[in-house]
Amino acid sequence: MTDFSSLPLPDLPVRPVLGEVADALAEHGTTVLVAPPGTGKTTLVPLALAQRGLRVVVAEPRRLATRAAARRMAQLVGEDVGERVGYSVRGERVRGPRTVVEVVTSGLLVRRLQADPELSGVDVVVLDECHERHLDADLLLALLLDARDGLRPDLRLLATSATIAATRAAEVLGGAPVLHAQARTYPVEHRYLPPNPGERIEACVARAVRTALDEQDGDVLTFLPGAGEIRRVAAALAGLSDVDVLPLHGRLPHAEQDSALREGKRRKVVLATAVAESSLTVPGVRAVVDSGMSRVSRVDTRRGLAGLATVRVSQAGAEQRAGRAGRQGPGIAYRCWPEHEHSTLPAFAEPEIRTAELTRLALELACWGTPDGSALTWWDEPPTGPLAAGHEVLRGLGALDPDGAVTGRGRRMAELGLHPRLARALLDGTERAGLRAASEVVALLDDDTVTSESDVDSALARLRRGGPGTDRWRRESRRLAGRAEKPTRQGRADAAEIVALAFPERVARRRAADSPIYLMASGTAVEVPTGSPLRHAEWLAVAVADRSPGAAHGTVRLAAPADEGLARRVAAPLLSARDEVRWSGGDVRAVREERIGAITVDSRPLREPDPALVRAALLDGLRVDGLELVRWSQDAVRLRDRIGFLHSALGEPWPAVDDDSLLSDVDSWLEPELSRARKRADLARISAAGGLRRLIPWSQAARFDELAPESVEVPSGSRIKIDYSGDRPVLPVKVQEVFGWRQVPMLAGGRIPLVLHLLSPAGRPAAVTSDLESFWATGYPQVRADLRGRYPKHPWPTDPTTALPTRKTRR
Structure with missing residues (x-):
């Protein structure tokens, strides 16, 4: 092994605890190191462990951080990357026979561990930036602990982070000791510059950057949620003079990433995603501008939409971003939100395992031999609902058998290093469309940031001609073509079919003529943006769709024009025919419908519908x-x-x-x-x-x-119908017809007295009573006085209890 013992390490804040870290690992096998950004934990700790003769693998959550960490360590060693310090990311491996420190992405190390559970030739695994709680990192930790318990008890695990929950991390690692390194930091002032009414967040950020350049010396580090926002802010700052505006995110070419991470001759504004929160050190920064937004994985299980969502940054994340301004001297952090809203931010970011789509995790667990993950030790266990949904997807792709065990096809899909949906599209698409077409479409679907078009065909045409993102897309296409099996036959499928192979439940049909709204087979409605060429298509194969909070429909971000034949071929498992008998439009509708999921593709009248279904429809109608x-x-x-x-x-x-x-x-x-x-x-x-x-x-x-008579005979001989429509039964009757009655009839077996609505000779209400004796004594004299002048031809005796009842006048 190459000797690192004479290597002089720079005097960074982590240096005093390097010996303690190595000793703790030797004694306990697991250790937690808490050290803020800029202390040297990512670079000095692996080199110090290598000085003790250990082979070290450093797992980073992001590719950009992986390359940057390897380059920095190689620089400290005085060598090129690939000699004693190397790195590996998907599609790129820079290492050699002398490499003793290798930096890899967490996802790649999961794949390596699946192929070699003993992790041969590795003495220590450093799990960097554990606090970020990426899905691959959580899975890697669980698998490493399982391997250490069963196959490699000598494997040492070191968890390092800037803001890790140390107690919980130590517990997960089996009671590991916790060590701390303190950073040399300077005070950071917080200023709040919220958006003006109607101002987009990108415009607010650009305004804050100009303020920072005017008020502060040094460089400005700006945090934005994604590449799209970075492009828009860069355009808004295009007029700055004597300042370099440099993007920094994981999809950039290596040369552009290096430019943002080097000190330059002029001041610079670095427009970065969350990758710069803790995984990287950007030198020269004296001011931070924080948009207050972050992009995270989210899944809408009910609507079948999964992808990235823009959310508010957590308070912990905001503090970590602000701290970047205080590494080399007093700094200032400009926050693009009102000060009173800061306390409403979530305390910590939600772990990805709780919010992300878990199909890929489910496949890795099945390959490990524990489909439900119950045999593993987790920081946070995978939620059962999303994990079960992942299993269902995998069964549909043929990756799992009915018992949940991984199939040979499933293992092949996992080896490709793609999401299982994309792996299926590559494997089956190669047979249908050829190796080149399948690998090009899948490369686009796996990295849709290489294009801003919503139409897959237009995006592919532009990428084939060249332009932004083409080099990265071509490299990934070639990698996929090299990993896929050569087709046994050459098909003629188009891009839409390959998209649909990955997302069969997202084939979609226009709801109505000229409507921008499409219904996907999953049952979710999505809308095609204004101006998109996709609006002319009757059918779509949707690759990317999302839904903003409160929006009635999802929005199509990337799709390809399709047709019914394609939908029937690719989504054949979703094809069904059934008799549909329901109440619709005010009558029974009985048809035989053929559907692809929720999409009706054919409907014919049903001549002899099932009587039970008809009866149920009639009941619905009622x-x-x-x-x-x-x-x-x-x-x-x-x-x-x-x-x-x-x-x-x-x-x-x-x-x-x-x-x-x-x-x-x-x-x-x-x-x-x-x-x-x-x-x-x-x-x-x-x-x-x-x-x-x-x-x-x-x-x-x-x-x-007897109990509820329809009518009752009154003293005049008339038979009058009782009105039962109100709260009490009512008998509307003229006053003269009940002369001689002393009590009203009782109904319901003598329980309820009939209410008399006593009417004038013209049929107008004169009095209401259910107590005739009281009425004749006290109420009738007033009624008689009121009515006798108006109706002189009718009898108005002074003693109605003895008068003869009548329906007629005096004559």
């Missing part, structure tokens, strides 16, 4: 449009009111007859007429009165007219 669909004569309405009165007055066995009760007990009163009905017109022929009579309790049927 619930939606009301019981008025059946025939309600005046007799039926009065019968319902009488039964309802007895239910209210006496209770059981008299049934409730409100709408909800009648709809919930259709079998008791509408059968058999309902079973013979086939459409709305049949309902209109059903007599509600006949059905209601079935509800009268058999034991009480003989007493029905």
Whole structure:
């Protein structure tokens, strides 16, 4: 092994604890090192361990940080990268036979561990920036702990971070000791520059950058959520003189990344993503501008949309960003949000394992032999719902068998280092479209930041001609072509078919002619942006779609024009035919529908629908449009009111007859007429009165007219119908017709007195009473005084209790 013992290490804040770190690892096997950015933990610690004769692998969460860390360590050693210090990222490996310190991405180390669970030739794994809680890093930690428990008890694990939850990390690592290194920092002032009304965040950030350049010396480090925002802010700052505006994110060519990380001759403004929070050191920074936004993985399981979402930065993240201004002297941090909102920011960023789509994690767990992950020790266990959804996707791709065990195809997909959906598109797309076409489309889908077009075909045409992002896309296309198997036959599938192979549930059809809204097979509606050439397509194969909070539909970000034939081929497992009988448009609609998921592709009238389905549709119609669909004569309405009165007055066995009760007990009163009905017109022929009579309790049927008579004979000899529609039964009757009555009739077996609405000779209300004796004594004299002058031809005796009742005048 190459000797590092004589290597002089620079005097950085982590240097005093390097010996303690090595000793703790030797004694306990696991250790936690908490050290702020700029202390040298990423570069000095691995070199110090190598000085003790150990072979070290450093796992970084990002490719940019992986390359930067390797270059910095190689510089300290005085060699080129690839000699004693090397690195490996997907598609790029720079190392040699003398390499003893290798920096790799967490995801790549997971793949290496799957191929070699003993991790042969490695003495120490350094898990850098654990606090960021990336999904690959959490999985890597769980697998390393499992390998250490079973196969490699001598494997040493060191977790390093700037703001790690040390207690929890030490617990996960089996009671590991926790060491601290203190950074030499300077005070940082916080200034709040929120957006003006109607101002976009990019404009606010550009304004803050200009303020920082005017008020501070040194360079300005700006935090933005993604490459798109970086491009827009760079355009807004294009007029700056004597200042270099440099982007910094993981998708840039290496030369551009190096420019942002080197001290230059002129002042510079570095426009960075969250990669610069802790994984990298940007020299010369005296001011930080923070947009307050971050881009994280999110999954909308219900709508079938997964991808990156822009969220507010956490308080811990904001503090870490601000701290970048205080590394070389007093600094200032400009925050693009109101000061009063700072306390409302989440305390810490949500771990990716709780929010991300877990199909890839599910495949790695299946390859490890524990599909549900229950045999592993986790920082945070994978949530069962998203993990089960991942298993379902993998079964559909043929990566898992029905018992959840990984298949040979699944292992092949995992080896490609792609998301399982993209691995499926590469494997099957190669057979259908050829190796070159499949690898080019998959390379685009795996890194859609290489294009701003929404149309896959247009994006591919531009990338093939050359331009921004072409070199990276071509490198990845060649890598994928080298990993995929040569096709046994040459197909003629287009780009849309390869997209649909990855996302069959995202084939989409236009909802209506000239509409920008499409319905995906998953059931989610998405909208094509204004001006996109995709708006002319009847069908789409959607690759990327997202939904803003509160938006009615998702938005298509990348898709390819398709057709029904393609949808039927690729989404064949989602194809189904079923009889659809439902209440629609005010009548029963009976059709045989052919669907791709939620998309109806064909619909024909059904001649002989299932009677049970028809009955269910009619019931839905009654619930939606009301019981008025059946025939309600005046007799039926009065019968319902009488039964309802007895239910209210006496209770059981008299049934409730409100709408909800009648709809919930259709079998008791509408059968058999309902079973013979086939459409709305049949309902209109059903007599509600006949059905209601079935509800009268058999034991009480003989007493029905006694308990709730339809009408009552008054002293004049008239027979008058009782009104049961209100809270109390009412008898509307003229005053002269009840002369001689001393008490009102009692209903419901003597429990409820009839309410008399006493009318004038013209039929207008004169008085209301259910106590005739009291009315004749006290109320009648006033009524007599009011009415005798208006109706002189009618009798108005002074003693109505002894007068003869009449329907006529005095004559």
